[in-house]
Amino acid sequence: MKMSPLVTSAVLHFGEMGSRWGFNRTVGQMLALIVLHEEPLSAQEIADALSISRGNTSMGLKELQSWQLIKQHHIPGERKEFFIPAGSIWVLANRVFEERRKREIDPTMSLLRDLMMESASSEQDSNVQARLHEIHDLLESVTAWSQELQNLGPEKLDTLMKLGAGVGRILEFKDKLLPGKSA
Amino acid sequence: MKMSPLVTSAVLHFGEMGSRWGFNRTVGQMLALIVLHEEPLSAQEIADALSISRGNTSMGLKELQSWQLIKQHHIPGERKEFFIPAGSIWVLANRVFEERRKREIDPTMSLLRDLMMESASSEQDSNVQARLHEIHDLLESVTAWSQELQNLGPEKLDTLMKLGAGVGRILEFKDKLLPGKSA
């Protein structure tokens, strides 16, 4: 399985970006390769294409499966397992968001809730708690916003963006029609 | 400058999360400390409070300034510089998004555009290009969506979320009123 120069460029790039997206270089490369390659790939083929050890490949596949970005695909008559993307690009992107939210937001929300509970032992600390509250609410809103994105799906998102005016504009518009419903 | 237990917990946590948010542990701690502490802090006070070297503190302050998360604050009569947050929590959060977009999305968009340009040298590669196109468009939409979030501002976002119905619902509603405008 030789990668074309086009695929090679993309794979290398996704490797470099991988670390910024929450996984490491090889895992990023593996994902790109599996997504871009039409045919299901075996662990060995992946290891060969990327020139990485079989052990590392196994670890990487495990990680990609834990992120639910790839899934196994059994080919009748073949002994070994093959791997394919776990869904459309949209699905994969959502999985990445979801997973990152779990790692980057949820633990903080949880801590902030705990700290807000504690009774402040000083004037200073009351102010600190107020700040923490503000951060908590912001994270909550951002989470809700990204949830909206997922609920929307790719087509509606596209429609919305093509509208040009932006969500703020639509909201305004709605307020005028139903002023009773606005906050 | 002794940190209260409340502040200590928050600072330590933001340190741990820091690495997931694009900066390292100490930079995360420094940011939390500066944001939670009412008074402007000097580099030395920060180094002492967090028990880190003066050199490291200097690096961290530089990084936080490059992210535009803190700014210098001169106190008349004082020789040294002090540091305070560069804005409200909302502003800080937006700066973080912005910076991450630059690091995590923009380089990929740029590469994808380049690769899509190249004339495909095989059937295979045409298919790969189609996939890359799909990824590109998705990233573009996501970027636009997060831009919407920033344009909205905290109050409107809050209003929207309290509406409960979600953006999809509003969009639907709008379509019914102005069917000609839908995509």
Place this chain on the structure above:
DNA sequence: TTAAACTTTCAGTAATTTCTGAAACTTCAG
């Protein structure tokens, strides 16, 4: 039950990232 085909685990090594502290630099008062 054996052995071939394949996968996973993990101890040790390699690579990368972060941190320290001493030296170099800057600024300003006297």
Place this chain on the structure above:
DNA sequence: CTGAAGTTTCAGAAATTACTGAAAGTTTAA
């Protein structure tokens, strides 16, 4: 000027993270 008060830089040390490859494990066919 001079030196005190402050800052920045950066080479090397420490800590963390990723990778290899050999050994142990699993599955299936005969």
